[in-house]
Amino acid sequence: MNFKGTLPPLILETLIHEPSHGYRIAQRIKEGSRGVLDFKEGTLYPALHKLENEGLVESYDGVEKGRPRRYYRITKSGRATLVRDRAEWRELSQAVTSILGEA
Amino acid sequence: MMTRLDTWIKQATRHLSKESIAQVRIEIQEHHELAREAAMQDGASADEADRLAITALGDPKLANREYRKVLLTSSEARTLSQGSREVQAVCSRPWLRRLMQGFSIAVLLAAIATFLMSGAKTGWPVLLAGAAIALLFAAPFMPIYTPPRARIVRCLRLVFVLGTLAAIFSPDALKWSWLLISCLWPLVWTEWVRASIRRKLPVAQWPKQLYL
Numbered sequence: 541m542n543f544k545g546t547l548p549p550l551i552l553e554t555l556i557h558e559p560s561h562g563y564r565i566a567q568r569i570k571e572g573s574r575g576v577l578d579f580k581e582g583t584l585y586p587a588l589h590k591l592e593n594e595g596l597v598e599s600y601d602g603v604e605k606g607r608p609r610r611y612y613r614i615t616k617s618g619r620a621t622l623v624r625d626r627a628e629w630r631e632l633s634q635a636v637t638s639i640l641g642e643a
Numbered sequence: 644m645m646t647r648l649d650t651w652i653k654q655a656t657r658h659l660s661k662e663s664i665a666q667v668r669i670e671i672q673e674h675h676e677l678a679r680e681a682a683m684q685d686g687a688s689a690d691e692a693d694r695l696a697i698t699a700l701g702d703p704k705l706a707n708r709e710y711r712k713v714l715l716t717s718s719e720a721r722t723l724s725q726g727s728r729e730v731q732a733v734c735s736r737p738w739l740r741r742l743m744q745g746f747s748i749a750v751l752l753a754a755i756a757t758f759l760m761s762g763a764k765t766g767w768p769v770l771l772a773g774a775a776i777a778l779l780f781a782a783p784f785m786p787i788y789t790p791p792r793a794r795i796v797r798c799l800r801l802v803f804v805l806g807t808l809a810a811i812f813s814p815d816a817l818k819w820s821w822l823l824i825s826c827l828w829p830l831v832w833t834e835w836v837r838a839s840i841r842r843k844l845p846v847a848q849w850p851k852q853l854y855l
Contacts, residue, residue: 562670563677580701581678582655585670586709593713593845610670 547579547587548596549625552618555597559613561604562588588612596621647697648675654703659710660720667710671700715843722836726852740784747780775803783855790846793854804830 547569554560554568565588566581591597596618602611614622645653652671656664675696682692700706715723754773758766779800787796808827812819841853 561673561677563674566674580699580705581674582651582671582700582703582706583709585667585674586706586713589710589713593843595845607673607676609673 546629547583548591549622549629550577551584551587551591551612552596552614552622552625555612555614556619556622559600559602559611561602561609561611565612591618647693648672651697651700651703655706655710657707658716658718659707660715660717662720663710663714663716666714675700713843715840719836719840719843722833723840723850723852726837726850743780744784747777750780751777772807775799779803783851788851788854790854796855 550569551565554565554572560568562584563581566579566584569577569579588597588599592599592612595615597612597614599610599612602609648671652664652668655671656667659667678696678699679689679692682695683689687695750773754770754777757773758770760766761769778796782796782800787793808823809816812823816823837853841849844853
């Protein structure tokens with residue numbers, strides 16, 4: 541399913557509980573949507589870099605099973621942005637539902 | 644011989660700077676390794692797992708378009724290093740710094756003197772122009788190195804340049820448009836590239852010339 545523009549909030553939502561590396565973020569989004577949101581994983585990292593440039597996430601080097609990994613964690617302003625994004629999404633989905641009708 | 648992953652990375656990093664390419668290579672290799680291991684745990688052969696991991700990454704051209712929006716390209720890295728050399732050239736020559744500071748003070752004093760002697764009516768444009776020229780030359784040595792202050796300086800500079808050009812060419816703007824476009828094009832292009840770099844680099848990593 542095409543979900544252009546919604547990837548950044550989904551990444552922030554994934555990072556809200558604990559820091560994670562790119563591969564795990566991708567898998568959590570796919571599993572969380574039961575496979576409906578099946579995006580190309582090569583576009584995940586540009587989205588992560590954008591969030592990092594905007595100060596919404598920060599990256600650091602970690603180790604998993606003895607191998608170096610790049611981890612990402614949400615920042616304070618990232619949390620504030622996520623709260624705003626959730627509210628906007630609720631408003632948008634209610635508006636669309638009111639036009640298309642409840643299933 | 645190039646692997647599937649090498650080919651994907653090569654296409655995805657086209658026109659990116661060396662540092663950006665190295666960064667992309669590390670993150671995509673890590674990702675590919677994990678995806679490949681997961682596929683092999685699900686029973687795929689090594690070759691099949693590699694193919695699945697590459698397929699999951701998607702179109703490298705699309706990734707390249709996205710990467711170029713957020714990571715420095717080779718031309719942006721060149722502009723950045725060229726600007727660093729110019730700043731270093733000024734900072735490493737104390738006589739050049741003093742010359743620029745002295746020039747801006749002299750222009751400002753001359754403008755004030757002209758304003759006082761010629762009266763308010765004709766003196767205002769001279770005073771404003773003098774203050775703007777003084778600001779342009781003195782800006783690198785003033786405490787402007789925060790994004791909001793730097794934005795104000797850049798806006799003032801733009802207003803000054805456009806105002807000067809309008810004052811000089813306004814009667815025959817159309818006639819001289821070819822000259823204006825050819826002269827302003829390099830300035831517009833440099834400013835465009837710098838704006839793009841500002842979007843891509845966190846403020847903490849901005850070199851001095853990005854503020855100007």
